Amino acid sequence: MKPKPHQKFVAGNWKMHTDAARARLLAKSVVDEMSMEQYVRVALFPPFPYLVSVGEILKGSHVALGAQNLYPERQGAFTVEVSPTMLLELGCKYVILGHSERRQKLDESDAFINRKVRIALAMGLHVILCIGETLEQREAGETKGILDQQLNEGVKGVTAETLPRLGIAYEPVWAIGAAGHHATPEQAEESHGLIRQHFAKIFDEESARSLVIQYGGSVKPANAASLLGRPGIDGVLVGGASLDADQFISIIQAAFERTKPIWVEAA
Numbered sequence: 001m002k003p004k005p006h007q008k009f010v011a012g013n014w015k016m017h018t019d020a021a022r023a024r025l026l027a028k029s030v031v032d033e034m035s036m037e038q039y040v041r042v043a044l045f046p047p048f049p050y051l052v053s054v055g056e057i058l059k060g061s062h063v064a065l066g067a068q069n070l071y072p073e074r075q076g077a078f079t080v081e082v083s084p085t086m087l088l089e090l091g092c093k094y095v096i097l098g099h100s101e102r103r104q105k106l107d108e109s110d111a112f113i114n115r116k117v118r119i120a121l122a123m124g125l126h127v128i129l130c131i132g133e134t135l136e137q138r139e140a141g142e143t144k145g146i147l148d149q150q151l152n153e154g155v156k157g158v159t160a161e162t163l164p165r166l167g168i169a170y171e172p173v174w175a176i177g178a179a180g181h182h183a184t185p186e187q188a189e190e191s192h193g194l195i196r197q198h199f200a201k202i203f204d205e206e207s208a209r210s211l212v213i214q215y216g217g218s219v220k221p222a223n224a225a226s227l228l229g230r231p232g233i234d235g236v237l238v239g240g241a242s243l244d245a246d247q248f249i250s251i252i253q254a255a256f257e258r259t260k261p262i263w264v265e266a267a
Protein backbone atom coordinates (compact mmCIF):
# COMPACT_ATOMS: atom_id res chain seq x y z
CA MET A 1 0.00 0.00 0.00
CA LYS A 2 1.29 3.46 -0.87
CA PRO A 3 1.96 5.80 2.06
CA LYS A 4 -0.86 8.20 2.91
CA PRO A 5 -0.19 11.72 1.60
CA HIS A 6 0.04 14.69 3.92
CA GLN A 7 -3.28 15.78 5.38
CA LYS A 8 -3.92 19.51 5.52
CA PHE A 9 -4.63 20.69 9.06
CA VAL A 10 -7.55 23.08 9.66
CA ALA A 11 -7.86 24.47 13.20
CA GLY A 12 -10.61 26.71 14.55
CA ASN A 13 -9.63 29.09 17.35
CA TRP A 14 -12.83 30.40 18.94
CA LYS A 15 -10.90 32.75 21.26
CA MET A 16 -13.20 34.28 23.94
CA HIS A 17 -16.30 33.91 21.76
CA THR A 18 -19.55 31.91 21.86
CA ASP A 19 -21.66 31.04 24.90
CA ALA A 20 -22.49 27.60 26.26
CA ALA A 21 -25.39 26.95 23.89
CA ARG A 22 -23.68 28.40 20.84
CA ALA A 23 -20.48 26.46 21.50
CA ARG A 24 -22.42 23.18 21.53
CA LEU A 25 -24.37 24.10 18.40
CA LEU A 26 -21.25 25.15 16.51
CA ALA A 27 -19.37 21.96 17.43
CA LYS A 28 -22.36 19.84 16.46
CA SER A 29 -22.71 21.60 13.10
CA VAL A 30 -19.03 21.04 12.30
CA VAL A 31 -19.22 17.34 13.24
CA ASP A 32 -22.49 16.79 11.34
CA GLU A 33 -21.38 18.58 8.19
CA MET A 34 -17.91 17.08 7.89
CA SER A 35 -17.85 14.64 5.03
CA MET A 36 -14.15 14.49 4.18
CA GLU A 37 -12.88 13.65 7.63
CA GLN A 38 -10.31 11.08 6.67
CA TYR A 39 -8.69 13.52 4.25
CA VAL A 40 -8.34 16.62 6.40
CA ARG A 41 -7.15 16.96 9.99
CA VAL A 42 -9.53 19.22 11.92
CA ALA A 43 -9.43 20.55 15.50
CA LEU A 44 -11.59 22.98 17.46
CA PHE A 45 -10.30 25.23 20.24
CA PRO A 46 -13.23 26.44 22.36
CA PRO A 47 -12.84 28.67 25.43
CA PHE A 48 -11.86 26.73 28.59
CA PRO A 49 -15.37 26.71 30.16
CA TYR A 50 -16.79 24.89 27.12
CA LEU A 51 -14.07 22.25 26.73
CA VAL A 52 -16.15 19.60 28.50
CA SER A 53 -19.39 20.12 26.59
CA VAL A 54 -17.67 20.54 23.23
CA GLY A 55 -15.47 17.52 24.00
CA GLU A 56 -18.59 15.40 24.53
CA ILE A 57 -19.87 16.38 21.10
CA LEU A 58 -16.54 15.70 19.40
CA LYS A 59 -16.06 12.31 21.09
CA GLY A 60 -16.04 9.54 18.50
CA SER A 61 -15.86 12.02 15.60
CA HIS A 62 -12.85 12.92 13.46
CA VAL A 63 -12.73 16.42 14.92
CA ALA A 64 -10.15 16.78 17.69
CA LEU A 65 -10.38 18.95 20.78
CA GLY A 66 -7.77 21.57 21.62
CA ALA A 67 -7.15 24.24 24.24
CA GLN A 68 -6.10 27.83 23.65
CA ASN A 69 -3.50 27.91 26.40
CA LEU A 70 -2.05 26.14 29.44
CA TYR A 71 0.09 26.92 32.48
CA PRO A 72 3.52 25.28 32.45
CA GLU A 73 3.22 23.26 35.67
CA ARG A 74 1.52 19.96 36.37
CA GLN A 75 -0.32 21.32 39.42
CA GLY A 76 0.15 23.77 42.26
CA ALA A 77 -0.84 27.11 43.73
CA PHE A 78 -1.51 28.92 40.46
CA THR A 79 -4.94 30.47 40.94
CA VAL A 80 -7.09 30.43 37.76
CA GLU A 81 -4.53 28.55 35.68
CA VAL A 82 -5.05 25.25 33.84
CA SER A 83 -2.40 22.53 33.67
CA PRO A 84 -1.52 20.19 30.81
CA THR A 85 -2.66 17.27 33.00
CA MET A 86 -6.13 18.80 33.26
CA LEU A 87 -6.31 19.36 29.50
CA LEU A 88 -5.36 15.75 28.82
CA GLU A 89 -7.96 14.58 31.29
CA LEU A 90 -10.60 16.58 29.40
CA GLY A 91 -9.64 14.85 26.17
CA CYS A 92 -7.62 17.65 24.60
CA LYS A 93 -5.19 16.52 21.95
CA TYR A 94 -3.86 19.95 20.95
CA VAL A 95 -2.89 23.22 22.55
CA ILE A 96 -2.24 26.60 20.92
CA LEU A 97 0.75 28.41 22.44
CA GLY A 98 2.38 31.77 21.77
CA HIS A 99 -0.65 33.37 20.14
CA SER A 100 0.11 37.02 19.34
CA GLU A 101 -2.88 38.16 21.39
CA ARG A 102 -1.25 36.62 24.46
CA ARG A 103 2.21 37.89 23.52
CA GLN A 104 0.89 41.44 23.06
CA LYS A 105 -2.06 41.83 25.42
CA LEU A 106 -0.78 39.62 28.23
CA ASP A 107 2.93 40.28 27.81
CA GLU A 108 3.88 36.64 27.38
CA SER A 109 7.60 36.34 26.75
CA ASP A 110 9.37 33.87 24.48
CA ALA A 111 10.89 32.25 27.58
CA PHE A 112 7.49 31.70 29.22
CA ILE A 113 6.03 30.36 25.97
CA ASN A 114 9.00 28.00 25.70
CA ARG A 115 8.26 26.56 29.16
CA LYS A 116 4.71 25.85 27.99
CA VAL A 117 5.88 24.28 24.73
CA ARG A 118 8.29 21.96 26.53
CA ILE A 119 5.86 20.74 29.19
CA ALA A 120 3.02 20.32 26.68
CA LEU A 121 5.16 18.18 24.40
CA ALA A 122 6.69 16.25 27.27
CA MET A 123 3.23 15.37 28.55
CA GLY A 124 1.98 14.15 25.18
CA LEU A 125 0.00 17.10 23.84
CA HIS A 126 0.32 18.30 20.25
CA VAL A 127 1.42 21.93 20.13
CA ILE A 128 0.63 24.67 17.63
CA LEU A 129 3.28 27.30 18.31
CA CYS A 130 2.26 30.67 16.83
CA ILE A 131 4.91 33.05 15.55
CA GLY A 132 4.68 36.15 13.40
CA GLU A 133 5.81 39.71 12.84
CA THR A 134 3.95 42.98 13.38
CA LEU A 135 3.33 45.41 10.52
CA GLU A 136 6.07 47.71 11.81
CA GLN A 137 8.55 44.84 11.87
CA ARG A 138 7.56 43.77 8.35
CA GLU A 139 7.92 47.31 7.02
CA ALA A 140 11.32 47.60 8.68
CA GLY A 141 12.48 44.43 6.90
CA GLU A 142 12.67 42.50 10.16
CA THR A 143 10.35 39.61 9.33
CA LYS A 144 13.07 36.96 9.04
CA GLY A 145 14.82 38.11 12.21
CA ILE A 146 11.60 38.02 14.21
CA LEU A 147 10.57 34.60 12.92
CA ASP A 148 14.06 33.21 13.63
CA GLN A 149 14.07 34.64 17.13
CA GLN A 150 10.57 33.44 18.06
CA LEU A 151 11.41 30.03 16.67
CA ASN A 152 14.81 29.80 18.41
CA GLU A 153 13.34 30.77 21.75
CA GLY A 154 10.08 28.89 21.36
CA VAL A 155 11.59 25.49 20.62
CA LYS A 156 14.65 25.73 22.89
CA GLY A 157 15.19 22.42 24.67
CA VAL A 158 12.55 20.54 22.66
CA THR A 159 13.65 16.94 22.31
CA ALA A 160 13.83 15.08 19.00
CA GLU A 161 11.33 12.41 20.02
CA THR A 162 8.61 15.00 20.71
CA LEU A 163 9.13 16.90 17.43
CA PRO A 164 6.42 15.00 15.50
CA ARG A 165 3.88 16.59 17.87
CA LEU A 166 5.12 20.14 17.28
CA GLY A 167 3.56 22.30 14.56
CA ILE A 168 4.03 25.98 13.79
CA ALA A 169 1.41 28.54 12.84
CA TYR A 170 2.73 31.51 10.88
CA GLU A 171 0.44 34.31 12.00
CA PRO A 172 1.50 37.77 10.82
CA VAL A 173 0.08 40.03 13.51
CA TRP A 174 -1.09 42.60 10.95
CA ALA A 175 -3.30 39.99 9.28
CA ILE A 176 -5.13 38.68 12.36
CA GLY A 177 -8.77 39.71 12.60
CA ALA A 178 -8.14 42.24 9.85
CA ALA A 179 -10.86 41.88 7.23
CA GLY A 180 -9.27 42.23 3.82
CA HIS A 181 -5.71 42.22 5.15
CA HIS A 182 -4.70 38.60 4.98
CA ALA A 183 -1.19 37.85 3.75
CA THR A 184 -1.08 37.11 0.05
CA PRO A 185 -0.39 33.47 -0.79
CA GLU A 186 3.06 34.60 -2.00
CA GLN A 187 3.85 36.37 1.29
CA ALA A 188 2.66 33.37 3.30
CA GLU A 189 4.63 30.92 1.15
CA GLU A 190 7.77 33.00 1.52
CA SER A 191 7.49 33.16 5.32
CA HIS A 192 6.70 29.45 5.56
CA GLY A 193 9.87 28.82 3.54
CA LEU A 194 11.91 30.94 5.96
CA ILE A 195 10.44 29.09 8.93
CA ARG A 196 11.16 25.68 7.39
CA GLN A 197 14.73 26.64 6.49
CA HIS A 198 15.40 27.90 9.99
CA PHE A 199 13.79 24.84 11.55
CA ALA A 200 16.20 22.71 9.51
CA LYS A 201 19.11 24.68 10.99
CA ILE A 202 17.84 24.20 14.54
CA PHE A 203 16.98 20.52 14.09
CA ASP A 204 17.58 18.77 10.76
CA GLU A 205 16.35 18.60 7.16
CA GLU A 206 14.10 15.62 7.73
CA SER A 207 12.31 17.22 10.70
CA ALA A 208 11.90 20.42 8.71
CA ARG A 209 10.42 18.55 5.75
CA SER A 210 7.81 16.87 7.91
CA LEU A 211 7.04 19.99 9.97
CA VAL A 212 3.41 21.08 9.62
CA ILE A 213 3.22 24.85 9.16
CA GLN A 214 -0.23 26.45 9.18
CA TYR A 215 -1.02 29.95 8.03
CA GLY A 216 -3.27 32.12 10.24
CA GLY A 217 -4.61 35.61 9.64
CA SER A 218 -8.06 36.37 8.23
CA VAL A 219 -8.49 33.04 6.47
CA LYS A 220 -11.95 32.98 4.87
CA PRO A 221 -13.70 30.70 2.36
CA ALA A 222 -12.74 33.22 -0.36
CA ASN A 223 -8.98 33.02 0.21
CA ALA A 224 -8.54 29.54 1.74
CA ALA A 225 -8.04 27.65 -1.52
CA SER A 226 -5.36 30.01 -2.84
CA LEU A 227 -3.45 29.93 0.45
CA LEU A 228 -3.76 26.16 0.87
CA GLY A 229 -2.65 25.61 -2.71
CA ARG A 230 0.81 27.07 -2.11
CA PRO A 231 3.75 24.75 -1.47
CA GLY A 232 4.68 24.59 2.19
CA ILE A 233 1.30 25.79 3.48
CA ASP A 234 0.18 22.66 5.33
CA GLY A 235 -2.97 24.02 6.86
CA VAL A 236 -4.69 27.03 8.33
CA LEU A 237 -5.43 28.38 11.80
CA VAL A 238 -8.78 30.13 11.56
CA GLY A 239 -10.15 32.67 14.02
CA GLY A 240 -13.23 34.69 12.98
CA ALA A 241 -14.41 32.36 10.21
CA SER A 242 -14.36 29.35 12.56
CA LEU A 243 -17.30 30.89 14.45
CA ASP A 244 -19.55 30.26 11.47
CA ALA A 245 -20.05 26.55 10.75
CA ASP A 246 -20.74 27.11 7.03
CA GLN A 247 -17.61 29.20 6.55
CA PHE A 248 -15.47 26.78 8.55
CA ILE A 249 -16.77 23.79 6.57
CA SER A 250 -16.04 25.64 3.29
CA ILE A 251 -12.45 26.12 4.45
CA ILE A 252 -12.18 22.40 5.29
CA GLN A 253 -13.62 21.66 1.85
CA ALA A 254 -10.94 23.90 0.28
CA ALA A 255 -8.28 21.96 2.19
CA PHE A 256 -9.71 18.70 0.90
CA GLU A 257 -9.85 20.00 -2.69
CA ARG A 258 -6.17 20.94 -2.48
CA THR A 259 -5.15 17.39 -1.59
CA LYS A 260 -7.81 15.40 -3.46
CA PRO A 261 -5.63 14.50 -6.47
CA ILE A 262 -2.92 12.92 -4.30
CA TRP A 263 -5.47 11.12 -2.16
CA VAL A 264 -7.20 9.70 -5.19
CA GLU A 265 -3.89 8.57 -6.65
CA ALA A 266 -2.86 6.94 -3.36
CA ALA A 267 -6.14 5.05 -2.98
Ligand code: PEP
Binds near residue numbers: 171217218
Ligand atom coordinates in the same frame (compact mmCIF):
# COMPACT_ATOMS: atom_id res chain seq x y z
C1 PEP B 1 -6.16 33.77 15.02
O1 PEP B 1 -6.59 34.33 15.99
O2 PEP B 1 -5.34 32.87 15.18
C2 PEP B 1 -6.63 34.18 13.70
C3 PEP B 1 -5.97 33.76 12.68
O3 PEP B 1 -7.74 34.99 13.67
P1 PEP B 1 -8.50 35.50 12.34
O4 PEP B 1 -8.72 34.31 11.45
O5 PEP B 1 -9.79 36.08 12.83
O6 PEP B 1 -7.62 36.52 11.70
